[in-house]
Amino acid sequence: MDDLVRDFLAEADELLAELERDLLLLERDPANREGIASAFRALHTLKGSCGIVGFARLEALAHAGEDLLAAVRDGSVAARETTGALLALLDAVRGGLGVVRASGGEGDADHARLLDLLARLARAGARGGAPASESVPPGGPPGGASAISPPPESRLRVDVRAVDRMAGYGADLVKSSRRARGTVPPGGNPATDSAFRDLDAAVRGINAEIGRLRLGRVGRLWSAFPRVVRDLAAQCGKEVRLVLEGAETGLDRVLLERIKDPLTHLVRNAVDHGIETPEFRREHGKYSEGTVTLRAFHSEDRVCIEVADDGAGIDPDRLKKKALDLGLILPEVASGLSGQDALRLVFLPGFSTAAKVTSLSGRGVGMDVVMSAVQRVGGDVEIESVRGAGTTVRMRLPAAIATMRALVVTAAGARYVLPESAVVRVLRLSPADARAAIGTRGSARVIENRGHAFLLLRLGLVLGCEGERDFRETDGPVHVVLVRSGGASFGIVVDEVVDGEEIVMQPVEGRPPLGPCFSGATIMSDGAVALIVDVNGIAPPGAESAAGGTLPRGDAEGDAPGGGGRVILVEIGGGRRAVVPLLSVDRIARCRGSDVTRTGATGTGLVGGGRIPLVFVGRSGASDAGTVADLDVLVCGSGGGDVGLAVDRVLDVVDRGSAGGGELLEVAALAARARGT
Amino acid sequence: MEQDEHHFVFTLGGRRFGLPASRVEEVIEGAAVTPVPGAPAALRGLLNHRGRIVACTDLRGLPELHEAGPPPGGGPRVGIVATTARGSVCVEADGVEGVLDAVEAGRAGPLLPLDLEGAVEAAGIFVETSRGS
Known part of the structure; x- marks a missing residue:
């Protein structure tokens, strides 16, 4: 063409x-x-x-x-x-x-x-x-009117593929610049440092401009929906007014393309299942015409797209009953779910609330498909509903698809990437801890963590790269990445957690089929290609029912990194607060003061049945009696065995931007200090 | 196969294949290929070709090559990065003869013109027919 x-x-x-x-x-x-x-x-x-x-x-x-x-x-x-x-x-x-x-x-x-x-x-x-x-x-x-005005000369029509290629080169520039910087000791030569600062600024500028080139207006998406809603409402015998807000909101063009189908799905659901018939609405004191609102807006570093209706709302009890009937959750899980938690059940694969299957929305809601599509681009989906007043489904998307925070892991000798938006927590268990924490439920392995059970799967096995083996029988540590996918949370056992990294999600030429386990690919800093795991695609069937491991809302919201750097907010004595990058910490343990020996700013503590070196952060652990108070210990395991950062109290897991300016702790330096190196 | 004065001739499974020379971007050797678990057998993996991620294909599943065995000597194979209407693709080959005109290409033995789009589609590498997902 x-x-x-x-x-x-x-x-x-x-x-x-x-x-x-x-x-x-x-x-x-x-x-x-x-x-x-x-x-x-x-x-x-x-x-x-x-x-x-x-x-x-x-x-x-x-x-x-x-x-x-x-x-x-x-x-x-x-x-x-x-x-x-x-x-x-x-x-x-x-x-x-x-x-x-x-x-x-x-x-x-x-x-x-x-x-x-x-x-x-x-x-x-x-x-x-x-x-x-x-x-x-x-x-x-x-x-x-002069409607057919010539195109402004200051604008060019550019092939999107050229912009994609530029984005690839821009990402290469970042990696090459980092590599070059790593070869020169910092502070060694002021002229070199200055040149690197200029280079960094130029690279950032280029990438920002490329990001802007890739932005399209959400209004492009909106334009299709007046017709969709009109035709659908007529088919359903409903009266529906469509309100469009935030058409000028910018979103990566690739993202616009990727979320078109899920958004259409949500709009169809709102009209077909959300808005009631005119007669029903009148009988219940509402205007006969229902309203569906599509709204786009910026929230922190994300772009939110909402589909809201003023229809019947969703009955959480009905959702629980349906999930029980379908065998998706256990009765004890259902009874413990709050109304808000129950709403997330709609994201479970195979869930359908439609009383009847209609030709308009197909088999009910299909919200797992929506969740999967949004997660594939590094986003998440939230749902709110009030019975009788309506439902709002909100897609939280990265403003640009080009980069995303990711966790690099290895399995069966290969390197894979997990989107950080799906990662809840990273655990590094000693063989003894692994044997204590990992049990069985039926034929499945389950790990207990912070009072919750998570179904476990081994990444290499799921991908068909290695055979069945008991990962508890090991001489080395067991690495588990707890993830959240739609309505289910589960643990992925990997060989090693390598690093947290900013990656560039790049299109694969010709879009070959990568299968359900992968959402895309990226080029790593060493130039090799790594596959991005689709957490939704590998979610084990029945994760909720097998493990009963749904996260309470507060826990889930607090732990799930939203991209852009999640940190642990801690108290370090004297009213001071500090933050630690979430991905630097393997696990958090409570340590009694009587189990701690302290000499100045360092010492040792009994954590998880073993004694590990500690470094006391700030004035943590100080008490009026001169003894050591009980502490929270952030256990970090990278290189040289476990060490603990002792703090007064872990307060929360938050976005770096909303941490309130707490000092960012240098984990590597503190760990070295704890080890006395 | 498109009309092209020059053929890029390569060998695979004991057969000689020709591609329009204008379609060939580069011949690469020793590129790191990342396997894709669970993908069709013909998708050997993905590789980084000058900042782009390109599918690397093994076309031994083609009907013309159903009797083809492993490359002679099991030595390193070459990759031919070529352009298709759907994007670039890397085709693994046992060896490369080079760019020949029609007369030269035919002189050295039978030459099979390779319909690259058809071959990668038949191998299950490019399966989507429309834009979007």
Whole structure:
């Protein structure tokens, strides 16, 4: 496909979106002059574009529509009599564009009947005066407005793939710069340091600009929904008003494409299952017309997209019963779920709340598919609902898909990447701790952690790279990454947790099938490709029922890193607070003061049945009696065995940005101090 | 196969194949290929080709090659990075003869023109037919 046709398709998509919006406006408000003028402009431009690329059939359709709209504009045909035919025209052109996309040509679809209909409608108007098309000022739009303005010279239409390639090079620049910096001792040469600072600034600037190039407006997504809601509401016999907010919000173009399907799913659900029938609404004191609101906005470093309806809301008890009936959770789990926790059950694979399967939303909600799609791009989905008042589903997305925080692990000799947005906690267990904490439930392995049970799976086994073996029978430490996926939490046993790293999610040329276990791939700092694990894709069936390990809301929200650097907020004596990167800490233990020996700022403590070196952070552990008070110990295991950072109290796990400015502790330096190295 | 004056000729499974020379981006050796567990057998893995992630394919599953064994001597194989309508792909080969014109290419023995798009689709490497997921 040559560039001219590619540009034509991009422009035609935008014009059709505008036309659709205008026609739907005219359907509600037939006298809206601006709507008529705008629709005319869109068709007029489309006709010209079709002519330039030589698509005569599509040009004829646009021309017929233009004639009809001219008759509407002149007042000789009522708009309400034409919108159906014009929407049919729009669908036909859109179908034609699909053919162009697939084959490069416009195909040989027969539009004779539609053209005839459009012509008859236009003639009905023309009977009272000159032929409609003759009344159009040559080369100009109706109303005298300069609608077909030349593209501003300051703008370029750029191939998205070129921007993707630039993003790849930008990511390479970051890695190369880091590698180069690592070869020079810091502070050794002021000129070199200054050059590196300049280089860093330039690399950051380039990547920021590339990120901006990739941004598209959420309004591009919004444009499809007036028609979707209109058609769906008519099919369901419902009255639905669609409110669109935040169309100017910027989102990575790749993300816009990826969330189109999940968003459509949510909107269909809202209309089909959320909004009640007009009769029901009136009987319950509501307006007969329901409202579905699509809202986009920035929240911290994320972009939120909400689908809210003022419909019937979701009954948490009904969700629990359904989950029990389907065998997705155990009765003791169900009884312990709060109403808010129960709402998250809709994200379990195989869950369906629809009383009947409808052709509109398929088998009920399919929210696991929505969750999976959003998690694949490093986002998360939240749900809130009030019975009788409505439901809000919120997708929290990274503003740019280009980079994401990730945990690098190894399994069966290969390196894999886990999105940090799915990681709850990282555990490094000594063989003794592993034997104590890991048990069996049926044929499954389960780990107990902070009072909760998590089903365990071995990554190498799930991926088919190694055979079954008991990972408790080991001489070395057992590494477990606790993750949350949709409604289930579980543990992934890996050979090693290598590092936390900022990665660039890159498209794979030609999109080969990577299977359900992987959401994509990235190029690591050493140049090799690593696969990004789709946590939802490897979630063991029945994770909730097998382990009963659902996280209480507070715990789950507190521990799940939201990307952008999660930290543990601690109290270190004297009213001071500090923060520690979450991924630097293997586990947290409570240590009694009587189990601690202290000499100055270091000492040892009895943690998990063994004695480990401690470093006392700030004034932690001090008591009026001169003895050591009880402490929380952040156990870190990287290199040289476990060491503990002793703090007065662990307060919370939060985003770095919301930690309130607490001092960031240098874990490596403190660990070295604890070891006396 | 497109009309092209020059063929890029390579060997695989004892057969000689030709690709339009204009489609070949680069011949690489010794590239680190990351296997994709659970992927179709023809997808050998992914590799980093000048900052892009490219699928590396083993076309021994093609009907023309169903009797093909491992490469002679089991030595290192080469990768031919070529352009398709869907993006670039790396095709593993046993050896490369080079860029030959039609007469030269035919003189050395039978040459099978390779329909690259068809081959990678048949191998299950490129399966989507529309944009988006």
